[in-house]
Amino acid sequence: MSKGNLNLFIRFRLFKSRGKNGKLPIYVRFTINQQRVELSTNEYVTAIAWDAEGQFVKGKTQEAQTINRRLALIKGELHKKYLQLEALGKPITAEILKNLYQGVDENRKSLQEAIDIYYDRFAEKVASGQKSKHSLKCVHTTREKLKAFTKHQYKVTDLPLKEIKPAIAGDFEHFLVTHEKGCNNTAMKYIRILKRVLKFAVDQGWLETNPVGRFKCTYVEPSRERLTMEEVMTLYHKGFAVERLAEVRDVFLFSCYTGFAYQDVYSLTPDNIVTGIDGEKWIATDRRKTGTPERVPLLPIALEIVEKYKNHLWCRSKNRLLPVNTNQCYNGYLKEIAEVCGIKKYLTTHMARHTFATTILLEQDVPIETVSQLLGHRSIRTTQIYAKVSQKKVSQNMKVLKEKLAGMKNDVKQGNN
Known part of the structure; x- marks a missing residue:
């Protein structure tokens, strides 16, 4: 293996599957940041004459010497082109190096080149704290989905940007929903990133217009199940003989009273407990998903759970606030807990967060602006997804209204007497 940088x-x-006349083609494979490209050298050799470890053709024949010189030239040219890109401060990917080596017009960018460069710049923003790792992961997943899509739809590994048509958005959506078995909202997430990549290509001067700029992403509002206060109290008061079940129940309840997702609870340490502006105990952390700061006052039951595990052996040895199992075990135990408690719902960490937003906060008349802050949302529009008014809340509000109207009626009646 040669390492020029x-x-x-x-x-x-x-390439053993492409042999002819007893000889096999020699391919050059070069890898940059785990991205791999292969090209034919247009040279052929018998398998017995090839030294895979030494990377040369064995023997002193004129043919062997000619091929070896050719391979050395290819290697040297790739190193040279790489250094040219590096000296110019340009983005370097395996695909870009291949195009430069083959003399492809630099301005004729491909879709994969565009998303590679977009990804690299996004990663720089993550490193500087401007973007979240979760969002970067979504860009990476979109890149992989697009690779699979272009291979499936067009029978090629990449597409020139200038050959992309508006229909690609609808075709990509169809591929994600049917071939990849994804849901509508997940498909829209990937298409939204595709739109951003192509807008980035326009900004860079690689495209004149965004071919999918007019495509509208439509979302289906998901059904967000939550626990009622009666169900929360059932969990709280239930006694468990098995310690593991009791611990998982406590962690789940902690999420119900703080709104923290599984990964956030898993990462909490005693250092995340701080004294708030009111002199009470708060939790201060950054959401793993978005990097957004969350500052949540500890409600009595949440604080009770924290105190319960203050001297827990596992928590102390791992410097963890709570005894959180691996996600797979955690979900399995939650299913068992629901059965024991007679709760006919599929308990998940997402349900705990939704329970916090609705049952614990919104139904207790906490303003949505405060709920948004407690959930660590960057936009109140995100919080409004949780703000479906329950029938119970409608009943409570109407009861208050009836009493108010009845009082007004009596006041008017007394005034007329």
């Missing part, structure tokens, strides 16, 4: 690896290999 910390990020460039070059290796030659025989």
Whole structure:
């Protein structure tokens, strides 16, 4: 293996499935940041004459010497082109190096090149704290989905940007929903990123207009199940003989009273407990998903759970606030807990967060602006997804209104007497 730079690896290999006349083609494979490209050298050799470890053709024949010189030239040219890109401060990917080596017009960018460059710049923003790791992961997943899509739809590994048509958005959606078995909202998430990548391509001057700019992403509002206060209290008062079930119940209840997702609870340490502006105990952390700061006062039951595990052996040895199991075990135990408590709902950490937003906060008349802050939302529009008014809340509000109207009626009646 040749390593011309910390990020460039070059290796030659025989392509055994493409042999002819007893000889196999030699391909050059080069890898940059785990992205791999292979090209034919247009040279052929018998398998017995090839030294895979030494990366050369064995023997002193004129043919062997000619091929070896050719391979050395290819390797040297790839190193040279790589250094050219590096000196110019341009983004370097395996695809870009391949195009430069083959003399492809630099301005004729491909979809994968565009998303690779977009990804690299996004990663820089993550490193500087401007974007979240979760969002970067979504860009990476979109890149992989697009690779699978172009191979499935067009029977190629990449598409020139200037050949992309508006229909790609609808075709990509169909692929994600049917071939990948994804739901509508997940498909829209990937298409939204595709739109951003193509807008980025326009901004860079690689495209004149965004071919999917007019595509409208439509979302189906998900059904967000939550626990009622009666169900929360059933969990709270239930005694468990098995310690693991009791611990999982406590962690789930803690999420119901703080709104923290599984990964956030898993990462909490005693250092996350701070004294708030009111002199009470708060939890201060950053959401793993978005990097958004969350500051949540500890309600009595949540504080009770924290105190319960203050001297827990596992928590102390791992410097954890609560004894949180792996996600797979955690979900399995939640299913068992629901059965024991007679709760006919599928308990999840998402349900706990929704319970906090609705049952614990909104139904107790906490303003939605405060709920948004407690959930660590960047926009109140996100919080409004949780704000479906329950029938119980409608009944409570109407009862208050009836009493108010009845009082007004009596006041008017007394005034007429």
